[in-house]
Amino acid sequence: MALSEKDVQYVVKLARLEVTDQEVAKYTQQLANILEYVEQLNKLDTSNVEPLTHPLDVKNVFRADELRPCLTQAEVLSNAPEPQSGHFKVPKIM
Amino acid sequence: MKNELLEKTIHEVSADLKAKKVSSVELTKAALDYLEEIEPKVQSFITITRDEALRRAAEADKRLASGKDVTPLTGVPIAIKDLLCTKGIRTTCASRMLETFKPPYDATVVEKLYQAGAVSVGKTNMDEFAMGSSTETSFYKKTKNPWNLNCVPGGSSGGSAACVSAGQAFASLGSDTGGSIRQPAALCGIVGLKPTYGRVSRYGLIAFASSLDQVGPFGKDVEDCAIMLGAIAGHDPMDSTSADVPVPDYAAEAKKGIKGLKIGIPKEFFPEGMNREVSVAVKDAIAQLKSLGAETVEVSLPSSPYGLAAYYVLAPSEASSNLARYDGVRYGLRIPGENIVEMYSKTRAAGFGPEVKRRIMLGTYALSSGYYDAYYVKALKVRRLIKQDYDKAFEKVDVIATPTCPNPAFRFGEKTGDPLSMYLEDIFTVSINITGLPGLSVPCGMSKSGLPIGLQLIGKAFDEATLLRTAWAYEQATEWHKQKPALKEE
Numbered sequence: 215m216a217l218s219e220k221d222v223q224y225v226v227k228l229a230r231l232e233v234t235d236q237e238v239a240k241y242t243q244q245l246a247n248i249l250e251y252v253e254q255l256n257k258l259d260t261s262n263v264e265p266l267t268h269p270l271d272v273k274n275v276f277r278a279d280e281l282r283p284c285l286t287q288a289e290v291l292s293n294a295p296e297p298q299s300g301h302f303k304v305p306k307i308m
Numbered sequence: 309m310k311n312e313l314l315e316k317t318i319h320e321v322s323a324d325l326k327a328k329k330v331s332s333v334e335l336t337k338a339a340l341d342y343l344e345e346i347e348p349k350v351q352s353f354i355t356i357t358r359d360e361a362l363r364r365a366a367e368a369d370k371r372l373a374s375g376k377d378v379t380p381l382t383g384v385p386i387a388i389k390d391l392l393c394t395k396g397i398r399t400t401c402a403s404r405m406l407e408t409f410k411p412p413y414d415a416t417v418v419e420k421l422y423q424a425g426a427v428s429v430g431k432t433n434m435d436e437f438a439m440g441s442s443t444e445t446s447f448y449k450k451t452k453n454p455w456n457l458n459c460v461p462g463g464s465s466g467g468s469a470a471c472v473s474a475g476q477a478f479a480s481l482g483s484d485t486g487g488s489i490r491q492p493a494a495l496c497g498i499v500g501l502k503p504t505y506g507r508v509s510r511y512g513l514i515a516f517a518s519s520l521d522q523v524g525p526f527g528k529d530v531e532d533c534a535i536m537l538g539a540i541a542g543h544d545p546m547d548s549t550s551a552d553v554p555v556p557d558y559a560a561e562a563k564k565g566i567k568g569l570k571i572g573i574p575k576e577f578f579p580e581g582m583n584r585e586v587s588v589a590v591k592d593a594i595a596q597l598k599s600l601g602a603e604t605v606e607v608s609l610p611s612s613p614y615g616l617a618a619y620y621v622l623a624p625s626e627a628s629s630n631l632a633r634y635d636g637v638r639y640g641l642r643i644p645g646e647n648i649v650e651m652y653s654k655t656r657a658a659g660f661g662p663e664v665k666r667r668i669m670l671g672t673y674a675l676s677s678g679y680y681d682a683y684y685v686k687a688l689k690v691r692r693l694i695k696q697d698y699d700k701a702f703e704k705v706d707v708i709a710t711p712t713c714p715n716p717a718f719r720f721g722e723k724t725g726d727p728l729s730m731y732l733e734d735i736f737t738v739s740i741n742i743t744g745l746p747g748l749s750v751p752c753g754m755s756k757s758g759l760p761i762g763l764q765l766i767g768k769a770f771d772e773a774t775l776l777r778t779a780w781a782y783e784q785a786t787e788w789h790k791q792k793p794a795l796k797e798e
Contacts, residue, residue, distance in 0.1 A: 222669065229628060229672040230635075230649065231665055232657035245670055247728050252617045255686050258693060265688030266695060268519050268549075269505045269744025270769070275548040289412040295642035302637050307648045 217246040311338040314475045318532040322380045332383030336365035336427050339385040343476040349795055351449045352471035354390045355398050356430040364427045380535045382425030387477040389468045390431035392418055393512035401514050402446035403436045405640045405659030415512025417523050417540040424539045429477055432467030436661045438516045440464050441733040445663040454793035455759050459717035462492030469496040472526045479527045479536050485520045486619055487737025490749040494712035494762025497751045499533045500526045504770045505744035506551035509544030517626035520741040529789050530780040534558035553770050561773035562780040567601035572705035574609045583715050589753025589761040590711045600781050607701040611693040615739030621674050621687035628671030695743045702768050707778050710736055712749040712762035746772045750779040751788035
C-alpha cells in the first residue's frame with residue numbers, strides 16, 4: 215500500500231487542511247515512512263482476535279434528566295471569533 | 309536567587325506552612341521571583357499568573373490561620389499544563405489555534421487542586437496539542453532541559469517537567485497519551501505518574517486521543533507525587549469514562565515497604581543494542597529493589613514491541629476526529645474565507661503546526677474508506693493482544709520494571725527532521741496507554757554526560773499504590789532524586 219501524493223492531497227481535502235505542493239511531497243515521504251513502520255502489525259496473526267476499542271470495560275452512563283445550571287449565552291459566545299446577536303456567525307454555506 | 313525553601317519537597321514545605329514558619333504569600337512570592345528570574349533560560353511557561361497566584365496564596369493563608377480544611381497542598385505553588393482548562397485564564401494547548409482562548413470553566417482536576425488549597429503559578433509549555441516527545445512542536449517557545457540547556461526536556465509535558473526539576477514550582481500536572489508524563493519526568497530527573505485510565509477525570513482536559521489520554525502529576529519525589537495524585541483522583545460525574553473506584557491514602561500506602569513484592573522483568577524491554585547507560589542504570593535499580601526484599605520474575609510481553617506501531621495508528625485516528633472541532637466557528641482562530649469550507653481549511657492550515665497536521669493526515673488516512681480495516685481495526689486487534697500479554701504477566705507479578713525511555717535527553721533539532729525517529733522515543737511507554745494501566749517514572753541514574761535516566765514501573769489497573777510503594781522504597785535507598793540541575797549549557 216504505497217502512499218502517493220494523490221492520496222495525501224485527498225486526505226488533506228478530507229481533513230479540511232491546505233498544503234502547498236512542496237509540502238505535499240514532504241508529507242508524502244514522511245507519512246509513507248510511518249506507514250511502512252506500521253506495516254509490521256501484519257506480522258501478527260489477528261484472525262481470531264476481537265478489536266479492543268477501549269482499555270477498560272465502559273458502559274453507557276445515564277444521569278437524571280433534570281435542569282441544572284449551565285453556561286450562560288454570554289459565556290458560550292465569549293470565545294467566538296465572530297458572534298452576532300447571540301449567534302455564531304459563519305460565511306455562506308450554500 | 310533561589311530561596312532555600314524552594315529546594316524543599318511539598319511534604320517538607322507543607323509542615324513549614326502549617327507551623328507558620330512561612331506564609332503562603334511569602335512562599336508564592338519567592339517561587340514567582342525565582343520562576344521569573346530563570347524563565348529566560350528554561351522557558352517552562354506559556355502564561356505566568358502572578359496576580360491570581362498571590363490572591364490564592366492570601367486565601368490559603370486564611371485557611372492555614374484558621375486550621376480548617378488544611379491539606380498537604382494548601383498554600384503550595386504548583387503549575388498546570390496548558391491543555392487543562394482554567395476559567396478566565398488563557399489555555400492555548402501550545403497552539404496558534406487557541407492563542408486567545410479563555411475557557412469558561414475549570415477542568416475538574418484544576419478545581420480539585422484549588423479545593424485542596426494549591427496555588428497555581430501558571431500554565432506550562434508543551435508540544436502542540438500534546439503531539440510530540442520533546443516540546444519542540446510548541447507554537448510559542450522551546451523549553452530547555454534544566455540538566456543541560458542544549459537538550460530537550462522531553463514531551464509532551466516538557467514545561468511541567470522542567471519547571472519542577474528547576475524549582476520554579478513544587479509540583480505540576482501533565483497529561484500522558486503515549487508517555488507524555490513519564491518520558492519528560494525521566495529526562496528531567498523527577499518523578500512522574502500516569503494513572504490508570506479512568507482514575508482521574510478528563511473533564512476540561514483538551515482531548516488528543518480520548519481512549520489513551522490521562523492526567524497525572526509530576527513531583528520532586530514519590531511522596532509529593534502521591535500527595536498530588538490523592539488530590540486529583542476519584543470519580544467525576546462530568547466524565548463518563550471516569551471510574552467509580554475508591555481512592556486510597558496514597559502517601560500512607562507508599563510507605564508500606566516491598567518485602568515479598570514480585571517484580572516482573574520483561575525481556576522485550578531490554579533489546580539487543582539498546583543504550584548501555586540506560587540498561588545498566590535500570591538493571592542496577594532492579595538489583596536494588598531485590599536487595600530491599602522484592603523478588604524478581606522474568607515475564608514475557610511478546611506483543612508489546614508492536615505497541616508503537618499500533619499507537620501511531622490509534623492515537624492519530626482519534627486525534628483526527630477530536631481536532632475536527634477546530635473549525636473557526638465557536639472558539640479559536642478564524643481565517644476568513646469566501647465560503648464555509650474555505651474558511652475551515654484556511655483556519656486549520658494557519659492554526660495547526662506541521663506535527664499536528666501530520667497526525668491529522670495520518671489518522672484521516674487510517675480511518676478513510678478502504679484503509680479502515682487494514683489500519684484502524686488491525687491496530688485495535690493488536691491492542692487486545694497487548695492487553696492479554698499484560699493480563700497474563702500480572703497473574704504472576706505485582707509490578708513490572710522497565711526503562712522509561714531508550715535514551716537520555718537528546719539535543720534540540722536532533723529528531724525534528726525525521727518524525728519516525730522522534731516517535732521511537734516512546735517505544736517503552738506507549739503500550740501502557742494502549743492497555744490503560746498505570747505507569748510511573750522514578751530517577752534511577754545519570755549518564756556520563758550528566759543527564760538523568762528513569763526507571764519505569766508498571767502496575768495493575770487501579771493499583772497506583774503498589775507503584776508508589778515500590779518507587780518510595782527505592783528512593784529511601786538511593787540519592788538520585790536529591791540531585792539538582794545546574795541550568796547550564798553543555
